Amino acid sequence: MNLDKLRNITRETHEINIDPLQTGGRIPEATKANLVTWLDGYSVCDFCPGSLFGLKTPPIKLFIEEILPEFLGCDQARITHGAREGKYAIMHAAARPGDWIVIDANAHYSSIVAAERAGLNIKKTERTPEPEYLITPEHYKNAIEEVEDETGNPPALALVTYPDGNYGNMPNVKKIASECHKHGVPLILNAAYAVGRMPVSMRELGADFIVGSGHKSMAASGPVGVLGTTEEHAENLFRKSRYYPIKEVEMLGCTVRGMPAVSLMLSFPYVQERIKRWEEEVENARWFSSMMEKEGIAEQYGEKPHNHDLLFFVSEKLYEIAQDHKKRGFFLYHGLKKRGISGIKPGLTRQFKLSTYGLKKEELEKVINAFLEIIEENKSLLNSQ
Template identity: 40%
Template structure:
C-alpha cells in the first residue's frame, strides 16, 4: 500500500490547458496563490479577532470589508462566507424546511441541492425541464400548483439554477422568481456557475438568496463559497444563537446558528478575498470569454456529425457537445476505443475532458486566452483529420 502521506505535486494548470467543466473558473489567481502561501495556517485569520468574536467582524485581513463589498456587488443586503455552496444550501433548507415539507427543485439541479433537502428530511418536487433542457416559469408554476394540491400548502423554497451543470444553459430566473413570489415562496438562486463569472444582481432578479461557489467560480481555494440574502431572510437564515447552558448559564454571543459560528477560516477565506478585486473586474468581460468559446465550438461544429447539445448560440462557456455521430463513430473501431479522444488531446497538452467518453461530453473554456482557444480549435480539427473525419 502506498503511504497516505506521499503526495505528488499537481501541475495540471501549469502544464496543460484544462477544460474541466468544474475547474475552469476556480483556478487561483496569482493573488489567491500568494494568500494561500501566507495564510495557510488554519487559524491565521483569527490573529486579530476581537469582540464580538465573529469572522465577519475581522478587519485584518479585511474580512469585514469584504462582506460589505460582496453584498453590494451581488445586489443583496447581507453575505456570509461558507465552506462551499452546499453549506449555503443546507443553511437555507435547515432554516426554512421541516420534515416532510416540499421544496421545488429544477430537474437539472446539482446533487448537493437535492441532498440539502434530504438532510433535513424534506421532500423534493421537481420542475420538469423542457425537451431542449430549459427550466421555465410556466413549468415552475405547474410544479408549485401540483405540490400545493399534494401537500395542501405552498412549498417552502424554490431552488433555481442560474446556469445548470448539465448543459450550461441559462434559465429564466427573473420570471421564475416572480412566479414563486406570487405564492410567497422564497427563491434560492444557485449561482455556482455565474457568481464570479458574469454579472449577477440579486435585487434585479428578485431572488431571496444568492449562492456562489469560491472554488467553482471565484478563483478561490476549496471549500469556499458565499451565501447572500436579504435583510428579511437574514433574520431567519443567519439568525444568532439563543441556546444557553442549563447549569453553567453559558451563552454564545452573536455566533450564527445555521453555520455553527465562524466556518470559513484560513486560506480558503483569504484566498477568496484576495481574488475578489480581479473577480469583480472579470465578470464585466464575459463577452470576451464567449468570443473565445465560439472559436472552439465553431471548430467543433465544422467536424461533420458534431452538434452542440447545449442551447445555441452559447451564453456560457460550459458546453455539452454531442459527438455521437462524429468522434463516437471513430471510437467504435479505434484501437484505443473511446479513449482515443482524451488521449489525443492529452498529447497536445489539453486535459479535463472525461477520458473514454465520446458520445456526449462537457468542457469549459473559461479563462483561456484567445491564442489558447485557437490552439484548442486547431487541435480538435487536427484530431478529426487524423482520424479521417470530414471537416469543413
C-alpha cells in the first residue's frame, strides 16, 4: 500500500476566490488558534451530559436553545452535519415513503437526493423561461394542485430554495408559504446560501422548517449546518428514542461531535456582524454584474436587478475563444489562476457562476480586469475580430 499521496496534503489557495460554494465559508483568521485546540476526535465530549445538545462546555446548549432560535427566527434549533442532512431529517420525520413533496425547479441536487432517500415522490414546480428562471407563488400553487388532482391529497411537504445555487434568485417565500399553507402543506426553507450571509427569519418568511449551512454561508469549518422549526413540528422532528430517553432519533443521538460544532459557534459573533452589511453586498453584486455586461464580457442570467451575491453568467465571447484555443475551455480557468483568481470551474466558459460575497471593490475590479485581459490576449480567436 503506497501512502505517499496521503502525506503532507496541503491546500493551495489563491488571492481571490469567487467560488459560490466557498465565499461565505471562509473562517475568520482570528478563530484558528482556538480551533486548533479542538482538533482531536470527540474533543467536544469532555463534559458530555449524555447528549451533544446538553453540553455547557463548549456552550452548545446555550447556542441551540437561545442563540440559534433567535438568529433563525424559529422555536427550536439544532446543529447538523449540513443543510442536506437537515433536509433529509425533516423529510424522513415529516413524510412517509410514497408521499409527495413539491420542490422548486431551481432546487439544489441535494434536496432532490434527500427526498429520494426518504422515498418521496417529487413534483417539481415550473419556472419562468430563460434568462430569468424565476420561481413564483403561482408555480407552487400549480404544483400542489397537480399533486392533489393526481393523488387526491395535498403533498406532505414543500421545499423552496432561497436563493437557489445556480442563479441566486430570491423567490417570494412569504407568498409561497401562504400558498402552501392554504393547502395545509408545511414548507421547508433551504437557506444554505442565505443564513449567515444575510438576515433571515423563518418566522417572518412563514416557513415551517429552515436549514442553513455552516461551511457554505456561516464562516464555519465543515461539515456543519443548522436546522430550525416551530414548536408544532419540533415534537416529531426531535422525537426521543423509545430506548434512550435523552437521545433524538433523527439526530442519531448526537450530530456534530467534533470541531466543526465549535467552529460554528466561534464564527458566530463575526457572522452576526457581517449580515448587517448585506445591502452593501447586494450593491457590490449588482455593480459587478453591470460591469460584466457593460464591458461585453458576459450576460447575467437570473433575477435583475439582482438580490444576492451569487451570479450566473453566459458568455458567447469566452465560448468563442474556447473553440480555437489550444487549452480549449480551460484557458479561462488558467488565465484567472495566473492572476490569482480561483473559483470558476475548470473548463467552463459559456456558462459559469461566481459569487462576489465578502470581496472588496478593488478585488471585484481586479476580477473584471482579469476577464478583460484574458479576452484581449485571445482576441485573435474571436471571429468578429
